[in-house]
Amino acid sequence: MKTASKEISAVSLVQEALDKAHQYQDEYFVFDWIDDAAIEKARLIDEKIARGEQVGRLAGVPYALKDNFLSKDGESRASALILEGLKSPVTATAVKKLEAEGAIMIGRTNMDAFAHGSSTENSYYGPTKNSKDLQRVAGGSSGGSAVAVALGIVPFATGTDTGGSIRQPASFNGVYGIKPTYGAISRYGVVAMASSTDCVGFFAGESEDLDLLMDICAGQDVNDLTTLPDFYSASKVKEGKKRIGIIKDFDSDVVDAEIRATLRTKIELLQSKGHEIVELEMPALKYALAVYYIIVPAEITSNLSRHDGIRYGYRSDKSRNLNDLYEHTRDEGFMPENKRRIMIGNFVLSSGFYDAYYLKAAKARTLIIQEYEQAFSKCDYILTPVSPNPAFKIGEKVNDPIAMYLEDVMSVPLNLAGLPGLTVPAGKTKTGIDLGLQLVGPRRSDKSLINFAKELKEVA
Ligand code: GLN
Secondary structure, three states: OOOOOOOOOHHHHHHHHHHHHHHHHHHHOOEEEEOOOHHHHHHHHHHHHHOOOOOOOOOOOEEEEEOOEOOOOOOOOOOOHHHOOOOOOOOOHHHHHHHHOOOEEEEEEOOOHHHOOOOOOOOOOOOOEOOOOOOEEOOOOOHHHHHHHHOOOOOEEEEEEOOOOOHHHHHHHOOEEEEOOOOOEOOOOEOOOOOOOOEEEEEEOOHHHHHHHHHHHEOOEOOEOOOOOOOOOOOOOOOOOOEEEEEHHHOOOOOOHHHHHHHHHHHHHHHHOOOEEEEEOOHHHHHHHHHHHHHHHHHHHHHHOOOOOOOOOOOOOOOOOHHHHHHHHHHHHOOHHHHHHHHHHHHHHOOOOOHHHHHHHHHHHHHHHHHHHHHHHHOOEEEEEOOOOOOOEOOOOOOOHHHHHHOOOOOHHHHHHOOOEEEEEEEEOOOOOEEEEEEEOOOOOHHHHHHHHHHHHHOO
16 A cells, blocks of 8 residues: 655645545545545645655554544444434554554444444444445445555555454455464554454555555554454465365355355366365354354443443433433434344343343353364365355345344354454456455464455466
């Protein structure tokens, strides 16, 4: 990506991004908020360059921030009414690290409220449109970030991935998207969805840019005790021919024919380049979706209980007493999908149902983790579709939660196991909709994964 220097000013880079952001906003609805004051930050970088001072590795690079990252710029609303008016007193660790290197945030991107969804239709502010077809969804929950990169507004954008929210919109819009190993990047200052699967990651047009962003942002943080000591910058890239695992069950009728054909072609091409293909049987994966939609709502219930209209954000004015205030605020402030998950979460955690649902799901999660461990003793990476279908029509699934959840069947297993996953653009459907493939690796293999992504894209 282009950084500011004596030849290219930060002001020109940021101005160009802001112009594009405004130009596309009405049609695509990429941003919840565009920060025109970003240009002032660009001026400061240019002044540093003029004085001959050292500037960071992302000097003057404009980027888009998913709306669930807290920062002092604008309101951090996670595209939900209940957070409207929230001026955060803290800045997320990832944002601090990016900005310490000179990156400049030009706007907050639209998302499914609280990151609950697979299409960005659950945003309080309305849906973001797909970058190739205005009738179709952007994917989600980080739809705005994916489209910001796909339309060339910014070279990179942040995202969060709890069950596919980076990989699926990346696939729907033809860009790279990485969900790192769980704990690679601090979650401090990110609006929590499900703490045991939430990951901070990125979208970019080039895989090399993901490498730089990981190098900058990975590492331990005293404010997030689940962070791992920085393994990224010290990782050695795996060289030579690879053993690529493919999962038998993921090549079935539930998967769109064009996606299956794309996967098969890639596999043949990889084989022709001397890579070995290993067929994997992973029977526990069929439980992953059910496990995810028990564990994640349970954690959501707990994380969303703090939004009560007392401490911050929106407060309903219909209340006559305290209980009323909680009720109206939460009723008006959450989207229907948020409420559905709060109810499922309370149900699976309630006494009488805890053993039957939550505990069982936790055990099945362990089976899934073990199955991946066995798989990675036989192969280096696993290659799968990202989702069973390409970008669908706006409105097609939003009133059918089960159909929407089924879209996540191939992305959620990794989150349950804490593994890194990467979307690599892999072509288009006959009607011009982007298709991506998902590359999965063992824990801490992020650097090798990013490195292999380039090779994967290029075998065509
Ligand atoms: N689509 C998944 C869900 O709705 C994943 C969301 C996410 O990764 N934030 O739970």
